[in-house]
Amino acid sequence: MKRILSTTRGRVAASIAAVLALLLLAYGMPTLALAGEVPPSTDAGGVDIGGLSPEAARARLEEEFGRPGPLKVEVAGRTVTMKPKDLGVTLDAGTTVARAMDGHTTPAGIARSLFGTRTVPPVVEVDDELLGERIAALAKRVDRKPQEGAIAYRGLEPKVTLPKAGRALDRKEAARAIREAFLARRDEVTLPVRTTPPSVPAAKVKEIAGSTARTAVAAPLTLSAGDRRATLSPAQLAAHLRFVPDGRGDMRPSFDAAELVDGLRDTLVEEDRRPRNAAFRIAGGRPRVVPHRAGRDIDPDGLAKAVAAALTGGERAVRVPIVEAQPDLTTAKARRLGVKEKVGSYTTQHPCCAPRVTNIHRIAEIVDGHLVLPGQTFSLNGLVGRRDRARGFVEAPMIMNGRFVNDVGGGVSQFATTMFNAVFFGGFQDVQHTPHQFYISRYPAGRESTVSFPQPDFRWRNDSPYGVLIKTSYTNTSITVQFWSTKRWDIESESSGRYNVKDFRKMKDSGPDCLPMEGVPGFAIDVWRIFKKGGKVVRKQRFHTVYQPEPRLTCTART
Structure with a gap:
């Protein structure tokens, strides 16, 4: 078992x-x-x-x-080719x-x-930082901010700028799409772009234009400062008023008061209480600073906010904010401008007592004492404005369309020529000068300038780091323009001979407004401005001028 x-x-x-x-x-x-x-x-x-x-x-x-x-990346209709490794x-x-x-x-x-x-x-492996940088670079080429709607005015009529939607690359989804395209071994990918709506829809902009914007300029606005009063007309309101998005889906009034302050100051602020700029006077052959004065003035930003608030609340009265103010040019600033010596001066001669002399003297008085700050461009027309009888200008001959004609302010080109030469020898930058059509013997050939309003203007730029004080003076037979600043250059002038000389033609005219012309040949000439420092030439500047022949015009009496 x-x-x-x-x-x-x-x-x-x-x-x-x-x-x-x-x-x-x-x-x-x-x-x-x-x-x-x-x-x-x-x-x-x-x-x-x-x-x-x-x-x-x-x-x-x-x-x-x-x-x-390489991967073809398509976004908003644009295609760029990039290697995956360059995308991280x-x-x-x-x-x-x-x-x-x-x-x-x-x-x-x-x-x-x-x-x-x-x-x-x-x-x-994804280098998130590198991929993010590449997508951000694509976004810069694709993204477009929404264009917000706005309401301005043409006259008193609201003028609507309708909003437009923008677009933006969806950066998170773009990164995912690039990674998936790589995994699928595709050679192209389309990146998603989303629409970015404006903050205020078009229907809302139109609604405001038809109601609130019209009401805003339907009546004057009363301004008050203490016991003083001023009025902004509907036209003044409309010229400086816009409606813009308020950031909460609606629109608000935006008022630009800066350009109105100068006109309102005379009415709303006592003269002896206003700020006063520092100034310069010539004493003992040297510029001296006249100290500034602090004072009280209109606050432009505060006024803009007050007007906008009144319009928002349906009110037609505004209390103007008056604040303690310093002038634009204080004593300390003036002393730092380097206005200490004469750096340019020129004098031209003229016969006594003609109407044109009145105009030359008047424009000299307006310009006298004007200060041109470093980097500023001086415009003769911008400072003086249109020459008119109200300010003391009279009729005198001037060149227009190749003929002498009488016009208010005629003859002031002699002042422009005198100042041009002060600019020339002061070493300042020529911005705009226009030689006369015909050569005028009282001026240096190739070194002169005409002026009219609004064009041609005479302009020059203070390209120095110092202020430039303009001083003018005159006699019955001369006009002088001086520049006071800090000397930078020794200036010399050289001229070529006259070339391409053309004879003048002879003409007759029996018209009642005929002004005779003596006849002067035309020619071309070159002038060089030579900049020197320490006796050495630093640079040269060429001015090329072509004068047309001035016809000999004989005025004959009508029979």
Whole structure:
């Protein structure tokens, strides 16, 4: 009996051993076969790397993901071509292969390798900072802020500028789209752009234009400062008023008071209480600073806010804010301007007592004492304005359309010529000067300028770091312009001979407004302004002038 049991146990043990041997053989053989290789039927982002060594799998992935080449990025109708690596997007082939081989020698891994497929997402490295920079650069070329609506006026009629939507690159979605395009091995991608609406819709802008904006300029606005009163007419209101978005989906009035303050100051602020700029006077042959005076003045920003608040509240009266104020040019600023010596001066002569002399004297009086700050451009027309009888100008001859005619302010070109030469010898920048059409013998040839209103103007720029004080003086037969500042240059003038000389023609006219012309040949001439410092030439500037022949015009009496 014991022998039978022993035999049976032996057979069972042998059977178990055989089964274990078969299992070990079934597991061991694939394990040995798959050792060191990517499992069969392994897919990484659509690339079959099954059965390859890790090195070969990495090479295949790098080849396949590099095959599409540069990525065409389309956004808002624009296309740019960029390499994925320049976008900060690259494939980590080594990590991808390592993940494909992870656990492939376990029983479950062996079974999956023998009887199924294996899908491994590619591992993509993204340099978020670099990708963000590239997308931001694209956004600069694409993004367009919404154009907000506005209401201005043409006369008293509201003029509407309708709003327009903007657009913006969706940066977060753009990064996602670029990454997905890389994973899918596509060679192009379209980035999403979203619409950005204006803060106030067009319907609302039109509504305000038809109601609130019309009411705002329907009547005058009364301004008060203490017991003084002034009025802003509807036209003045409209000229400086706009309606703009308020940031809360509505529109508010915006009033620009800066240009109105000068006109209101005379009415609303006593003269002896206003600030006064520092000034200069010549004493003992030297410029002296006349100290400034502080005072009280209209606050432009405060007035703008007060007017806007009144219009918002439907009121027609505004209290004007008057504040303590310093003048634009204080004593300290004036002393730092370097106005200390004469740097340019010129005098021209003229016959006594003609009407044109009155005009020359009048324009000299207006310009006398004017200060041109560093970097400023002086405009003769901008300072003097239109010459008219109300300010003492009279009719005198001037050149117009090739003939002498009488006009109010005629003759002031002699002042422009005198100032041009002060600019010339002071070493300042010529911005705009226009020589006369005909040569006039009392002026230096090629070194003179005409002027009329509004054009041609005479302009020059103070290109020095110092202030320039203009002083004028005159006699019955001369006009002088002086510049006081800090000397920078020694200036000399050289002229060519006259060339391309053209003779004049002879004419007759019996008209009642005929003014005779003596006849002067035309010619061309070159003048050089020579800048010297310490006796050495620093540079030269050429002025080329062409004069037309002045006809000899004889005025004949009508028969």
